Amino acid sequence: MSGLLSGLFDSVLDASVVFSFGRSGFRRHARRFDPGDLEVDLSGKTAFVTGANSGIGKAAARSLARLGARVVLLCRDEARGRDALGELRRETGNRRLELVRLDVSDLGDVRRVAASLAGEPVDVLVHNAGVLPDRRVTTPDGLELTLATNLVGPFLLTGLLVPALERAGGRVVHVSSGGMYTQRLDVDGLFRGGPDPFDGVVQYARTKRALVVLNELLAERLSAGVVTFSAMHPGWADTPAVRTSLPRFHALAKGILRSPDEGADTVVWLAASRAAGRPSGLFWFDRAPAATTPLPGTLERAEERGRLWEALVGAAGLDPAAKGPRGAARGRKRRTRGS
Numbered sequence: 116m117s118g119l120l121s122g123l124f125d126s127v128l129d130a131s132v133v134f135s136f137g138r139s140g141f142r143r144h145a146r147r148f149d150p151g152d153l154e155v156d157l158s159g160k161t162a163f164v165t166g167a168n169s170g171i172g173k174a175a176a177r178s179l180a181r182l183g184a185r186v187v188l189l190c191r192d193e194a195r196g197r198d199a200l201g202e203l204r205r206e207t208g209n210r211r212l213e214l215v216r217l218d219v220s221d222l223g224d225v226r227r228v229a230a231s232l233a234g235e236p237v238d239v240l241v242h243n244a245g246v247l248p249d250r251r252v253t254t255p256d257g258l259e260l261t262l263a264t265n266l267v268g269p270f271l272l273t274g275l276l277v278p279a280l281e282r283a284g285g286r287v288v289h290v291s292s293g294g295m296y297t298q299r300l301d302v303d304g305l306f307r308g309g310p311d312p313f314d315g316v317v318q319y320a321r322t323k324r325a326l327v328v329l330n331e332l333l334a335e336r337l338s339a340g341v342v343t344f345s346a347m348h349p350g351w352a353d354t355p356a357v358r359t360s361l362p363r364f365h366a367l368a369k370g371i372l373r374s375p376d377e378g379a380d381t382v383v384w385l386a387a388s389r390a391a392g393r394p395s396g397l398f399w400f401d402r403a404p405a406a407t408t409p410l411p412g413t414l415e416r417a418e419e420r421g422r423l424w425e426a427l428v429g430a431a432g433l434d435p436a437a438k439g440p441r442g443a444a445r446g447r448k449r450r451t452r453g454s
C-alpha cells in the first residue's frame with residue numbers, strides 16, 4: 116500500500132475508535148514505535164506509581180522495575196499492595212520495589228505520605244489510581260469520590276512534591292481516559308458532587324477531561340520546564356476496573372480489549388524514554404500526541420480553565436504555583452458527610 120493510502124486507511128481506522136482504542140489499534144500504532152526508545156537504564160531513578168497493585172498501574176510498575184528503577188507502589192489497601200509487591204519482586208528480580216500505603220482520595224493521607232517523601236528524589240510520578248463508582252459517595256473531606264480520587268488527590272500530591280520533582284528534573288504522568296472526549300470542562304458540575312441524579316460514567320469522564328486540562332495548566336504554571344507534565348489515555352484495556360465498573364461494556368468488548376501491558380505502554384514510554392514527553396503539557400495516545408477536543412462543543416473557555424485551578428486550590432488547600440505562604444499546604448478541617 117502506498118504511504119498516502121496507508122495513512123488514509125490509518126485515519127479511517129483511528130476515527131472508528133473501536134479499531135484504535137482496542138487491541139488491533141495498539142498493534143497497528145506499535146508498528147511506528149522505536150524499540151530503542153525503551154532501551155534505557157533507570158537504575159538511578161525512583162518512580163512512584165499510584166494504584167500500582169492492579170491493571171495498568173501494576174503493568175507500568177513492572178516495566179519500570181524491569182528497566183532498573185526503584186519503584187514505590189502507592190496502594191490504598193495494605194494486603195493487596197503486599198501481594199503485588201511480592202509478585203513484582205519475583206517477576207522482575209528487582210529488590211528495589213517498595214510499598215507505601217496511600218489512599219489518594221483522602222487528602223490527609225496524601226499530606227502524610229507527601230511529608231514522608233519530602234527528602235526523596237521524585238524522578239517519576241504516575242497518577243494512575245482511578246475509580247468509576249456507580250453511586251455518589253462523599254469522602255470525609257466533603258468531596259465526591261471520583262473527583263477526590265481522579266483529580267483533587269493527584270493535584271495535591273503533585274503540589275506537595277514539586278520541590279522533590281524539581282530537584283530531580285522529574286516527570287509527572289496523568290492517566291486519563293478516552294471517555295474524556297465526550298465531556299467539556301464543567302467546573303461547577305464537577306465540584307457540585309456530579310450530575311444529579313448521579314451518573315458515574317459522566318462524572319468519571321468529567322474528571323478525566325479536567326485531568327487533561329490540569330496537565331496543561333501545570334505545564335504552564337509550574338517549574339518553568341524543569342518538570343515535564345504529560346497526560347495520556349490507555350485505550351481500552353482488560354483490567355479489574357473495566358470488568359467491575361463497566362460489566363456490559365466488558366462483556367461486549369472483551370475480545371478486542373488490550374492487555375494491561377499494552378494499556379500501560381505509553382505510561383512507561385512517557386516515564387522512561389529519552390524521546391518522550393516534550394513539549395510538556397501534551398496529551399498522548401500510543402506514544403503520539405493526541406487531539407484533546409476533536410468533538411464539537413468540547414473546547415472549554417479560557418476562563419473555565421482558570422476556574423478549575425481556583426477550585427482545585429480551594430479543595431486541596433494548596434496553590435503549588437504561589438510563592439510564599441499561599442504555596443504552603445493548609446491543614447483542612449476534616450468533615451464527615453453522608454453520601
Ligand SMILES: NC(=O)c1ccc[n+]([C@@H]2O[C@H](COP(=O)([O-])OP(=O)(O)OC[C@H]3O[C@@H](n4cnc5c(N)ncnc54)[C@H](OP(=O)(O)O)[C@@H]3O)[C@@H](O)[C@H]2O)c1
Binds near residue numbers: 292
Ligand atoms: N482499563 C481501561 O481500559 C482504562 C481506560 C481508560 C482509562 N483507564 C484508567 O487507567 C487507570 C488504571 O485503571 P485500571 O483499568 O488499571 O483499573 P484497576 O485495575 O481497577 O486499577 C485501579 C487502581 O487504582 C487503585 N485505586 C482506586 N482508588 C484508589 C485510591 N483512593 N487510592 C489509591 N489507589 C486507588 C485501585 O486500588 P484497589 O485495587 O485497592 O481498588 C487499583 O490499584 C485509571 O485511572 C483508569 O481510569 C483505564
